[in-house]
Amino acid sequence: MNRVGNQTPDETPPKLADVNRDVIRTLTETTPLYWWTFGIAVMVAVLCFTLPWAYQLVTGIGVAGMNRPVIWGSYISCFIFWIGLSHSGTLLSAVLHITGSQWRKAIYRSAEAMTLFSLVVAVIFVLVHVGRPWFVYWTIPYPNQRELWPNFRSPLLFDVTAITTYMTASATFLFVGSIPDFAAARDGTIGWRHSMYRVLSLGWRGTQKEWKHLGWAYTFFAVLVIPLAVSVHSIVSWDLALSIVPGFHQTIFAPYFVVGAIYSGTAGIVTVMYFLRKYYHLERYILPSHFDKLGRLLLVLSLLWTYINIVELTTGWFSHHSFELEFIDYRLTGAWAPIYWSMIAFCAVLPLSLISSRVRTNLNVMLVLSIFINAGMLFERFIIITTSLPRKYLPNTWADYAPTWVEYSIMLGSLAIFVTLFLIFVKIVPSMSIYEVKEELLHNAKHQQENKP
Amino acid sequence: MTLLQEKWRAYRTPGYYTKYDYAWRLVVDLDSCTGCGACVVACQAENNLPIVGERAFQEKRDMKWLRIERYWEGEYPDIKMRFLPMMCQHCDQAPCETVCPVAATYHNQDGLNVQVYNRCVGTRSCAAYCPYEVRYFNWFSASWEAPLEQQLNPEVSIREKGVMEKCTFCVQRIRQAKDEAKDEGRRVQEDDFTTACAQSCPSKALHFGDANDPQSAVSQLAKNPRAYHVLSELNTEPSVTYLARGKAMESAS
């Protein structure tokens, strides 16, 4: 087995044959570390997610900490968080594809997979959130004998529509982009894997015509996915913004949520890239310069996010409306103030360090930063829900909210579900685009030849 | 156009019930309200509200379709207590109705904001959207201890866990009165029936009736200069009108 790449990371460009081998190796070779992680992830998912949820289903949703004014709680916060994380994956990949960036090629497959699995987890949170999940299909406009339709005025219905569309589009985008790689994997594997990839590759032979169609289809989906990704989190924000609750009812919410979503999504990509690089020995493909570029993007997004946060507070403050002032007071000094201020520290202050290129190219620092940013973004989702609802209009009903162990456990379990899905994915789909990395290598080689005197 | 077609079309425009059917309204006279809580108990008995216990009460998960909010005014010793009976306001422009994805809560032809328990999937968004906090969620399935289940009202269904509920203006009584009136070929009269809360109020602070009938008590009282709506700046157009405490009562108390 060629492990030269491990000892001399970063600089030596790989050969074409190495690319196939390296990537297919990630599919067929399974280290004990993988099995351990996988086993632990599955165990955590069962223990921390399935069992508490079953308990909640049997007993009633009252086992969570929500009460009357704070009728939404951690489940909705996590739902928004995971939808947010799903951004950037597909969005970043599509934008970079259209602008013809070369460096996306090593990472985009994992980024898209992240999108898909975050969406899956988000949908799971919808099921956890509602009181009667067994009837949740009523929100879908399906033909039925009673001629009952869902309520088309409801932002929640917009949500269902947006998320299902986004999920379908990003799954298709991911699949279309993987077809040539499935074919490569088909040719490089034997046994059950071979049969599986034969089906997945849709009989791809690599003719000129097929490549042309693929390029067409791929660009088509890339263009389609960008407005979808922007719209999906705007629509999620309308769940809140279309109400008349102080703290929800803000026109800034749609851009606020989209920026927040791209922010946390980009940070999520940095985290995933770090682990892929480290545990799949992809040092030759995922370079520190990629982290550097993502670091710049994060810096811009953090500044935008800070700006929107200031706008959000000042519009409430300038309104001079006693309900708005009460809610701002609660947010800045109430029961959730420590979370609020740590959110500011994680998402607005810490990322300012990205201004230095030493920080951006130091991968360990980037990993820590990206995790902090996502923790901050999770806090943000909480803050929006848990500091607005407790201070609604009638002071007689004001109350605080604190999550219970069931909610904490389900949160942890959902992370384990995400990791499990991702671990299954990296064993089935080549986690790096074989053909595009090769393309890039050829391109670079040609370039070097041209530059030679 | 047949009458049916006309009605059908009229039902799709806001304010249709001012022309057809009834417009049920409640008037709360704060001059008369003593905060005794008889209406709360009556509502509990009439509508099969579960008894949640002390712990749930402290967790803010009490079930009272009608509650008496207490507000204090001034500093001790010069302190005054104010009562504000609060129930679903049956808003004409109800924020809770637009948000329900399955249309489990909607406006009916009587101007009532109705809640269909069987259709509810429990997203709880209606409660988040309602500015009056009068929607109550069934966090657990309710149960009644041995003799208590005997006193349940057979006209009202028992709600399952995961379902939202709220004041219905005693819709079961409205239905019954309308049925009886229909059999006799007339409109529902002022004294045919009233809601459980209005029936039980010892100081007659609550008045229930049809605002489409200009002679009814609610139509008359709504003209009172003391009349106001809670949170009227939100433009929810509530069906519940409050009569503010008059100056004379202020100095007497």
Ligand code: SF4
């Ligand atoms: S008071 Fe609340 S629950 Fe009742 S109609 Fe208005 S918004 Fe809906």
